[in-house]
Amino acid sequence: MDIEKAPPDRLVPARQADRDGAVKLNEVVPRRHPGRWLATILLLWLAFSFAQNVATNENFHWDIFAQYVFAPQVIRGVGWTILLTIVAMAVAISIALLLVVMRGSDNPILRTCAWFWIWFFRGTPVYTQLLFWGLFAVLFPRISLSLPFGSEIVGLDTRMLVTPAVAAIVGLGFNESAYLAEIFRAGFNAIDRGQLEAAQALGMRQGRIWRRILLPQAMRVIVPPTGNETIGMLKMTSLVLAVPFTLDLMFATNAIANRLYLPVPLLLVAGFWYLSITSLLMVGQYYLERHFGRGVDTIRARTE
């Protein structure tokens, strides 16, 4: 057997000894749970009757649902919503990591900047922020770099830079970065101080320590709430209407609903897609948690 993959002694299944015939294991009779069976039957019955009602209820217009669930403009909306979620989260995560390092730095300028960023973006409503990003091109028609009281060095039309898609991503990403920064900070604070000292004693530089030693350990604490935030972001993308950005899923289904005067089936379409994407994200989160739990989650606690 490959030595490196060999399980530690204490993880060898207890039944091994039994199979060798050396130990006669106790005959264990598991606890009975009649209440659980009863509850299961009751809940199944309730769920079934509810599902039956919803499926046959004409108010839900399932024919309209079926007609529009894979409609091109809905699928395009799904694509944009996923894209907005991923890019805004990527922006938010990058900024949040930077903010955490800045807050932990011994440079007072960096610390103060990070504090103000978090204070501002966490302290104002995301809807308001999105409105402002939408108005950015009106408020600042031209961005330019110029000498004080002198001529312009470089400059460009703001409308070229801050398109509705960019405004949506920046608005969502900047807002989220402030929340993530706090989550990340908690993750880094959870690491034993000895880890930093051990890395310093090896002569590692600060950047390497963050990347190689602290970040992988913080990830274990960071991933679950960040998964939470990602799912929150998925649904927060429906606010980009404020920019206005009009290609996301919620806007697409609303537009159809308004045209048909039938809000319910289109809400079901939107709900179906949000739930599907969330389920997909949860699978991804499971694998991330498994990856960053290595070395810690190898021995599971007894759960009963």
Place this chain on the structure above:
Amino acid sequence: MNAIMTPPPRSTDAQPCVHLQGIHKFYGSVHALRNVDLTIKRGEVCVAIGPSGSGKSTLLRCINQLEEISAGKVYVLGELAGYAEIDGRMHVLAPRRIAEQRRRTGMVFQRFNLFPHMTAIENIMEGPVHVKNTPKATARENAQALLKRVGLADLAGRYPSQLSGGQQQRVAIARALAMEPEVMLFDEPTSALDPELVGEVLDVIKDLASSGMTMMLVTHEIGFAREVANHLVFMDQGAVVEEGDPRAVLNRPSNPRTRAFLSKVL
């Protein structure tokens, strides 16, 4: 400027490996180290003993700059640690330079401080690969050899959580040795271990001492101190009270405080 630009001088046999000069350390109003002078020569095994809170661990941590000193000078391998002295003033070195200085010493902690997300061999390879830029294959070979040296050749792929305390501490020693330090620092390496596991770690340290490694050890194992040390330091209330040949200090302590301490632990 010259003092910063010159490369670290290589130590020679004549030069002390560690030289502490008038070290003071304050934590707020607590005077943790009081005017400590200490010289550790090449190949010497210096053991510091003393009651809890006497400042022995703090002193050890000053040598590789995990603690900032309040007064005095620390020389490691002939080089002033942490500062550049220009016109009598101490200019703080860049973090990069301090990291470079730390590479010449290895440290073993009371609570092991292995990186929990890396296997035993990855822990040992971390320094060489990510600090010294040793090729991975070479680092792996060296790490495997070090694991063999500390008697853990079979456990390369285990995570720290799957190792006993004694095994973890031996991996930690191998991790420090992988950087090929010229001085090894041990901060109570057996204090967090079950009594039955102390021996295996002490054996590794003994083996290291007999190989000629310069080291400083803080410990409560007086018997071990007697056996391996050739320089014993007794500390109390932040000061070095008595030092010298271990047999002399342990058998005929001249200071009453040393006598009082030894009468309790021996």
